[in-house]
Amino acid sequence: MLSLTVCLLTYNSERLLHKVIAPLIDVADEIVIIDSGSTDKTLSICREYGLVPIYHPYNMHGEQMNVAIARATHDWVLCMDSDEILDAQTVAFIQALKKGDEPSEDHGWRLSRYWYVLGEQVRTIYPVSSPDFPVRLFNRRHARFSLRPVDDQVEGSLHTSRIEGHVRHDTFYSLHEIFNKLNSYTSRLVKYHKIRPSIGRGIISAIGAFFKWYVFSGAWREGRVGLVTGLYATFYSFLKYFKAWYAYPEKQKSAAEEHTDSRTV
Known part of the structure; x- marks a missing residue:
């Protein structure tokens, strides 16, 4: 059995937060939310689900994710942003993974992430093509996020495979x-x-x-x-x-x- 902590970053995320949190609850044994100072309804929405965000000032995305990872109770983590929505196929895959034998600690999984701009699915958004397949589920003993100022990635000695599904990355909404x-x-x-x-x-x-x-x-x-x-x-x-x-x-x-x-x- 695999116990999983979901690490979620928020900042003025009320637009999609209900859609983001709902499927995460179906796969998480624990949810750690790191918020960088939201002034909208983000915090109250989190509390509706019994979640209490932890404040940490934002510097870089990778640094913020590493703060969340360090707060996790479990070594296996799924790292998400508040504009990424898991579909049913992705949720089912992760649930099946959790019910099986615990995988090798040096294995990681890539989300199938499709980009949306102004509400429409696109082929590309500089500097990536859509879909892209970022590593987001891994054992924190073997990997961390890089500290690149933009386009950070998970770094570590990992063998990776892809989670099928359609993770909606609903970015650039205006x-x-x-x-x-x-x-x-x-x-x-x-x-x-x-x-x-x-x-x-x-x-x-x-x-x-x-x-x-x-x-x-x-x-x-x-x-x-x-x-x-x-x-x-x-x-x-x-x-x-x-x-x-x-x-x-x-x-x-x-x-x-x-x-x-x-x-x-």
Whole structure:
């Protein structure tokens, strides 16, 4: 028998939270919720299910997940975001897994995750194709989330297999949300990664992204939503270089000031 802790991250998640929690209750022996400061009805919805979220300020997604994993009672964990909804086939698979013999500790499972933008299923959303198959069920003794500023992944010595089903990843639910995430992700990337500060490189990257993620991916067949995902890839590819270029003089100034201070000490 396998005992399972569900680790769930929330932040102003009232939009989908009932749909997210309901199937999780069917597979969980324990649910650990880490909230990063919700101001909507998220906390009260959690309490309706007898769940008490734990507050932890948000820095990176992977770090937040690792906080939840550390709070788990059981070593086997299923890590979920509050815009991911398990379908009946996925729930049935996990329930069968729990009833069987406990698997090897170095085994992990990948969710079959389908992306939705503005309420419609899409082929791609930069930088992934849909569906993608992230590792989300594993033994915490053998894996943790990476601390990449964006697009973090589970890292560890794991043999993985896929959970069949249709996990609905209902992200980017409004144009406002799209622009917010575009700004947040690119700023975080520039802050924590070494991005070459180059306007020219940004323009070339943006043109390449438009053709790859809009034209060649077939997103153009998806009408307005396809255009949105194509432009998202284009702006993302340009902004990360533009923001690095814009911040470069300040970084040079800070480095020079630190060097001067060190010489005067």
